Amino acid sequence: MAGRRLRWIAWHLAAAGGAFLMVYPVLWLFLSSFKKSELIFVTSGSLIPDPWVWENYVTGWQGIGGLHFGVFIKNSLVLVVLATIGAVLSSALVAFGFARLKFMGNRFWFSVMMLTLMLPFEVTLVPQYILFSELGWLNSIKPIVVPAWFGAPFFIFLMIQFIRTIPAELDEAATIDGCGKFRLFWRIIVPLIMPAMATSAIFSFYWRWEDLLGPLLYLNRPSLYPVSMALKMYLDAETISNWGAMFAMSVVSLIPVLIVFFLFQRQIVEGISTTGLKG
């Protein structure tokens, strides 16, 4: 009995100790943002701010380059929402086609899609840039948003896996009742795959919110910058006086991500566990 209890305690100590090490950097970032800017590195060994100050958030929120930080948040939200709606809807359409319709080339195109999951982005980087510049899309959010509306392989795969768990008899019954394929998709399949669509939307939110490369390539005007580019501006202008503001706005940029994570962690965990793909 005593040995069991001891092992239980040892297990908790190991698990909790590891967990503390894992969150320590984030905790340090968070608490440092409440320290006076010039004290952040002087007192980097201790977590607790002394004194606690709000000023980093005040100066940080005033923004950089003559732009209010709220502008960057708004830009990020526009990017995220437009790209996410497009990616989720188009992926659902494609997933239904692959999972439920028998047609010549189905398996071939499915394999092609799975291969694109493994394609390094560098291979298409340069020609895509040239393509978008020829289209006159530079300095707009189109190069980032428009491709999202053509289905994302990861989401398509996730939804196919989900659709396959829905009994095919449902389709047959609907077809006998005179339901066309699109109505079948929209009225019956879409409501049933909502959980997979939600998981896709969550991942899309993360990737778009955190994306730096797209904005770095295609947006030159700071008034179009999302949060990731704004933080890069803070970093480029790094001086002792704005460490605090940079820390504070880094925290602000993580807040939406953390809120979504804590609200939807069940979907996220299931999404990763069922597809086996990285989130």
Added chain:
Amino acid sequence: MSMRFAAWRETLTGYAFISPFLLGFLIFTAFPIAASLYLSFTDYNLFSPPSWVGLEQYQTMFTGDPKFWKSLRVTFIYVFAGVPLRLSFALLVALLLNRASRAIGVYRTVYYLPSIIGGSVAVSIMWRNLYGDEGVINKALNFFGLESVRWFADPLAALWMLITLSVWQFGSSMLIFLAGLKNIPPSLYEAASVDGANVLQRFIRITMPMLTPVVLFNLIMQTIAAFMTFIPAYIISKGEGGPLDGTLLYSLYLFRRAFVFYDMGYAAAMAWVLLAIVALLTALVFFTSKYWVFYETKED
């Protein structure tokens, strides 16, 4: 006749449904792949039309560009130290958390958290500052009686920052391992216990073989992802890849050649070399997998 008509109809409907993917694939993937192959045989700076130079870009890369070799070396160290470390941690923690306890949910959340935020600019900025001269890491080293390291002065030390940042995000692999562990039938362990197998034997003879398919999959996907790492290298080195190219990961060097020096032909050639490396490594893992991946044979 009507059957054939129905089949045609279904085919047309099928293609209509997958048309977003098909169009997107042709416009944003297939065409750019072909274009980048063509560009890799040209000299092109975006402003004047591409001029055909044959294999010159590849020749320069292999024989006349020490920076290319440096960035390849840095990337290989990053991938072949980072990925195994990351997967080992993922497996270790998954084993630790694979038990019934009400606290599991909390622990799992905390260990997974870094994976969710790890790709962001904010975290790269945070990491940069953790390793600052007066940062937490040096304070911890001092606490244990070790000397401070100047992480931004030494190329290998700087690369170590990137590797630890990648290892810190082992959470998603851990989740996949946890799912894999849950799929191992408990009856196997019970039978082994009856036969007197100890913990280590059970791990080596049951857990590891049963997990190898999951390990294979993780190994491939994580290796490819590691070759594509960009944001941390870009942010931590402020876009330069320094010190002394110590953090000049392949994708950062390619980015710089393309969008800082407008050397589009060279960047396209680099992309194809990367594709070849990734394809070769993936093939290698696949072909060796029959020697180390255990597939359950179905018994009737």
